[in-house]
Amino acid sequence: MFALRKVRHAYDIQDVLRLDDWSVAQGEHWLILGPSGSGKTTLLHILAGILAPSEGSVAIAGQDLDKLPASELDRFRGRHIGIVFQRLHLIPSLTVLDNLLLAQYLAGAAQDANRARVLLTSLGLGDKAHSRPHALSFGQSQRAAVARAVVNKPRLILADEPTSNLDDANAAAALDLLLQQAGACNATLVIATHDRRIRQRFDHRIVLGGEA
Amino acid sequence: MNLLRLSLAYIRARALNSALNVLLLALGVATIVVLLLFTQQLAERLERDSKGIDLVVGAKGSPLQLILSSVYHVDIPTGNIPLSDAEKLKANPLIKAAVPLALGDSYEGFRIVGTNHDYVSLYGGRNSEGRLWEKPYEAVVGSEVGQHARLKLGDKIVGSHGIVEAGEKHENSPYTIVGLLAPSGTVLDRLVLTSVESVWEIHGQGPHEEDEDEDNTTSTGKPRHLQPQELTALLIQYASPMAAAILPRQVNSQSALQAASPAFESARLLNLVGVGVQAIQAFALILILCAALSVFIALYNALRERSYDLAVMRSLGASRTKLLAAILIEGLILAAGGVVLGLALGHVLTEVLGAWLQASQRVHVTGWTLVPGELALVAAALAVGVISALLPAVMAYRTDIAGVLARR
Numbered sequence: 001m002f003a004l005r006k007v008r009h010a011y012d013i014q015d016v017l018r019l020d021d022w023s024v025a026q027g028e029h030w031l032i033l034g035p036s037g038s039g040k041t042t043l044l045h046i047l048a049g050i051l052a053p054s055e056g057s058v059a060i061a062g063q064d065l066d067k068l069p070a071s072e073l074d075r076f077r078g079r080h081i082g083i084v085f086q087r088l089h090l091i092p093s094l095t096v097l098d099n100l101l102l103a104q105y106l107a108g109a110a111q112d113a114n115r116a117r118v119l120l121t122s123l124g125l126g127d128k129a130h131s132r133p134h135a136l137s138f139g140q141s142q143r144a145a146v147a148r149a150v151v152n153k154p155r156l157i158l159a160d161e162p163t164s165n166l167d168d169a170n171a172a173a174a175l176d177l178l179l180q181q182a183g184a185c186n187a188t189l190v191i192a193t194h195d196r197r198i199r200q201r202f203d204h205r206i207v208l209g210g211e212a
Numbered sequence: 213m214n215l216l217r218l219s220l221a222y223i224r225a226r227a228l229n230s231a232l233n234v235l236l237l238a239l240g241v242a243t244i245v246v247l248l249l250f251t252q253q254l255a256e257r258l259e260r261d262s263k264g265i266d267l268v269v270g271a272k273g274s275p276l277q278l279i280l281s282s283v284y285h286v287d288i289p290t291g292n293i294p295l296s297d298a299e300k301l302k303a304n305p306l307i308k309a310a311v312p313l314a315l316g317d318s319y320e321g322f323r324i325v326g327t328n329h330d331y332v333s334l335y336g337g338r339n340s341e342g343r344l345w346e347k348p349y350e351a352v353v354g355s356e357v358g359q360h361a362r363l364k365l366g367d368k369i370v371g372s373h374g375i376v377e378a379g380e381k382h383e384n385s386p387y388t389i390v391g392l393l394a395p396s397g398t399v400l401d402r403l404v405l406t407s408v409e410s411v412w413e414i415h416g417q418g419p420h421e422e423d424e425d426e427d428n429t430t431s432t433g434k435p436r437h438l439q440p441q442e443l444t445a446l447l448i449q450y451a452s453p454m455a456a457a458i459l460p461r462q463v464n465s466q467s468a469l470q471a472a473s474p475a476f477e478s479a480r481l482l483n484l485v486g487v488g489v490q491a492i493q494a495f496a497l498i499l500i501l502c503a504a505l506s507v508f509i510a511l512y513n514a515l516r517e518r519s520y521d522l523a524v525m526r527s528l529g530a531s532r533t534k535l536l537a538a539i540l541i542e543g544l545i546l547a548a549g550g551v552v553l554g555l556a557l558g559h560v561l562t563e564v565l566g567a568w569l570q571a572s573q574r575v576h577v578t579g580w581t582l583v584p585g586e587l588a589l590v591a592a593a594l595a596v597g598v599i600s601a602l603l604p605a606v607m608a609y610r611t612d613i614a615g616v617l618a619r620r
Contacts (some may be wrong), residue, residue, distance in 0.1 A: 050526065071532075075529055078529015079529065093521075095220045098221065101217065103528045111213060
C-alpha cells in the first residue's frame, strides 16, 4: 500500500528519523512504537504528506508524493488519507456534522450529509450531530474525530497516540473503534504510540529509536 | 459546506467582536452617505434654482448676497435699482430675456415676488389650479405656500412688510389668490407671485407714505424699502455666449448696478460649505480606517487561535489558496455587513435629518434616493475589508502544518 525508501529526516542538523525500507500492504494494521522524541509523529507526518522528508522517497498507493504538485498533494491527502490527531483538533466553530461535511468538502469529495449522519449514528453520536465539539465528552470527541477521519473512506488511516490518556477500558474501546472503522473501509491502519498495553493486538510493528 | 459557510461559522463564533467591527465600519459609511446625500441634493437644488439664469443684475453690494436674495430667496436684497436703468439694460442686444423681480414683502415667512409670467416659465412651473395673475392684487402661490396656509382659489392673503422678520401688515391691500402652482422642486414652491405693479402699488400707498424713518433704515445698512418705479433685480438670459465676457463688466462699470453670475456664486458658496464637508469627510474616513484596523486586529488574533484549525484543514485536503480565500471572504463578509448596515443607516439618517432640520426642509433633502458617489463608497469600503484581511490571509496561506501540529 505504501513504501518508504531510505527516508531520513532532520530538524536542524540532528537526524530524528532514519528508515531504510518499510513496505506495507493494503489493509494491514501497523504500530509505530518508540519512546517520546524517537520520531513517531515525524514519521506519521511524512506518511500523511504534510512533511517532506529531508531525504528518501515515499510512495502511497503507487504515487510518489514528492512528484505531486502542492495543491494535488493536498487533494490526494484529503481523498486517501484520514488522520486522527492526538489532540483531536475538531474545528470548534463548527458542529460535529459540519466537521464531517468540511472534511468531505476540503477533500473535493461529494458532500453526502446522509453518509455523515449514518456514520455518526453508528458511532453513537447521532444525537450530537448538531452539537459543538466543546459540548462533547472526551470519548465522544474522539469518536467524532475518528468519524471525520474515515468519512471519505480513506485507504490509509493514521492515528497519533489514540490511547495515551485513557484508562484500560477506554483505551481498548478506542482501539476497537479504529480497527473496526479501518476494517469497514479496508483501510491500512497505522498507529503511532508508546502505549505498551496495545502491542499484543498488532502483528505488524515498527520500532523507532533503537528500542526493541 | 463551502468557504462561505465556513467563514460565516467563524464570524458567528465571535459574534460580539464581529458585530462591533461591522458597526464601526457602518458608522463611517453612514456618515459619508449622509454627507453625499446632503451635498448632492443641495447642489442639485442650487443648480435647479439657477437654471436658465445667466446673470443677475441688482444694486451694488455683495455679489453672493445678490444671488442669495434674488435667485434662492434666502437673504435680504442688496437694495433696489431704478426702473429706468433696468429698461436701458433690457435694450442691450446681448440680452435675450430679462425677468424683473420686485421684492419687499412676505406672507407667513414666504416671499412675495413681483414679477412677470416669464419667471414661472423659467422654472417650468404649471398651474395645478386656476391661472396666473393678470390684474393688480392677484397672486399665485407656490405648492408649499398653498399647503402650509391651506389656501384655495379666491382666498385673500395679506402681505407683511419685510422679508426676514414679520413686519407690519398691509391690511388695506390684500391679494386675491387666482392660482396655485404644482410642485416644481424649485424655489418657486416657496414663493407668492404677483405682478410688479401690485408690489409698487402696495408700497406707493398705505402706511409707507407716512414712513418717516426711511433714511434711518438705510443708515443702519438695511436696504431701502422698495419705491414705485424700482426693481430689486433683473434675471438675465444671454443672447450669445459672447455676452458672458462682455455684459458683466459692462454692467459693473455703470455705477448704480451690479452683475453677479449665479453659477460662479453658487460654486463659491459650495466651496465655503465644502470646507466643513471635507472636515466631516475626513472624520468619516478616520472612522473607516479604524474599522479596517479593528477588522485586521480581529482577524489577526483569531488567526493565532485558529492556527490548529488551519493546519487541520490543510491535513483534510485544503489547499493553501483555499485558506487564503477563506480569510479574505471573512474580511469581505464583515465589510459587506458594514456597508449594507452603513448604507441603510445613512439613508434613514438623511431622511430623518432632512425632515427634522429646518434649513434642509427648504431643500427637501430626502434619504430615499441614490447618488453616484455611493457606488465608489461601496467599492472603497469593500476594498478596505479585503485589504485588512490580506495580511492574516497570507499568514494562513503560509501556515506550516507539520510545525503547528507537532506543537505540544
